Amino acid sequence: MFYKVAEEMSIKEKLGILTDAAKYDVACTSSGVDRRGDGTGIGNTEKGGICHSFSADGRCISLLKILFTNECIYDCKYCINRKSNDVPRASFTPDEVCELTMGFYKRNYIEGLFLSSGILYNPDFTMELIYQTIYKLRTLETLEEIVKIVYKVLRKTEKYMAIRYDYIEEILPHDIFFITTGELEEMYPDKTPKEREYLISKDKGAVCVMQIGDLLKSGEKHDGRAPDYDDWALNADIIVYYPVLDIALELSSMGIRVDKDALLSQLEKAGCPERAGLPFQKAIINEELPYTIGGGIGQSRICMFFLRKAHIGEVQCSLWPENVMEETKKAGVPLL
Numbered sequence: 001m002f003y004k005v006a007e008e009m010s011i012k013e014k015l016g017i018l019t020d021a022a023k024y025d026v027a028c029t030s031s032g033v034d035r036r037g038d039g040t041g042i043g044n045t046e047k048g049g050i051c052h053s054f055s056a057d058g059r060c061i062s063l064l065k066i067l068f069t070n071e072c073i074y075d076c077k078y079c080i081n082r083k084s085n086d087v088p089r090a091s092f093t094p095d096e097v098c099e100l101t102m103g104f105y106k107r108n109y110i111e112g113l114f115l116s117s118g119i120l121y122n123p124d125f126t127m128e129l130i131y132q133t134i135y136k137l138r139t140l141e142t143l144e145e146i147v148k149i150v151y152k153v154l155r156k157t158e159k160y161m162a163i164r165y166d167y168i169e170e171i172l173p174h175d176i177f178f179i180t181t182g183e184l185e186e187m188y189p190d191k192t193p194k195e196r197e198y199l200i201s202k203d204k205g206a207v208c209v210m211q212i213g214d215l216l217k218s219g220e221k222h223d224g225r226a227p228d229y230d231d232w233a234l235n236a237d238i239i240v241y242y243p244v245l246d247i248a249l250e251l252s253s254m255g256i257r258v259d260k261d262a263l264l265s266q267l268e269k270a271g272c273p274e275r276a277g278l279p280f281q282k283a284i285i286n287e288e289l290p291y292t293i294g295g296g297i298g299q300s301r302i303c304m305f306f307l308r309k310a311h312i313g314e315v316q317c318s319l320w321p322e323n324v325m326e327e328t329k330k331a332g333v334p335l336l
């Protein structure tokens with residue numbers, strides 16, 4: 001059930017109130033501290049809004065730090081947001097938090113969201129709103145936004161390469177074309193999945209093929225995908241047409257990672273429900289891990305594409321079979 005909270009204030013006014021209200025939450029490396037950035041510490045901690053934390057791989061990351069609401073029913077004596085304190089009050093709607101988060105993310109201001117909250121009406125009601133927010137952020141729309149950002153980087157890189165090297169012409173279209181595996185099957189019912197990818201990439205130049213892993217209407221899969229990796233309804237491959245070899249070239253495989261429901265259902269469909277007992281899978285099912293999005297970019301493929309090379313061995317060192325070495329030598333393709 002989706003609830004609605006009052007929206008009489010502008011989103012900017014709410015942002016001012018609820019970033020300020022959140023800065024006393026000292027659960028990260030820079031917040032709630034009255035210190036200007038002086039070049040010796042992490043960031044400027046005087047104002048609310050953006051805080052910093054460390055990712056698992058040690059990177060310092062920026063997070064939008066807000067409260068969902070400071071209209072709290074409780075009166076904890078130490079808290080600035082206690083109900084007896086005379087401070088401006090506001091509450092976001094789930095849509096507003098999504099709009100702000102994606103807006104800042106797209107402009108490269110933040111890499112994530114630090115969302116906490118006072119208690120509006122009662123704890124269950126508040127958690128329901130926060131759950132709605134996280135659920136809304138975990139949608140196809142989010143996936144498409146992220147793909148557009150990744151694609152823009154690819155396009156800009158190609159532009160740089162075309163300026164730097166005379167022999168390279170820009171071939172990527174301005175926009176990437178989005179299509180699901182189901183729509184592709186409807187478009188080319190008599191073709192194999194690989195043939196469909198070739199035809200659509202040749203037609204559009206760059207495509208994002210979404211929803212890979214589940215059975216299509218025909219009862220076949222477009223392609224395999226691990227059941228405990230990304231959500232089969234919220235994943236994608238970025239594929240470009242590569243005229244040097246007249247092929248569809250996959251540059252990235254990505255997706256919104258499984259949540260509890262997606263994981264359990266996908267393990268069942270893949271016929272391996274026992275994997276639910278493994279440590280990582282168990283942590284997802286027990287909701288101990290946060291929702292994430294991620295993927296891989298084929299570094300050698302990217303280099304091959306941008307340098308317009310005919311064989312991946314021209315951009316990465318490998319051992320190749322004798323016949324491949326002979327054929328590439330004959331064709332004048334130098335392998336590393």
Ligand code: SF4
Binds near residue numbers: 072081082083117119
């Ligand atoms: S419950 Fe309300 S008053 Fe108590 S600490 Fe949380 S926000 Fe502050």
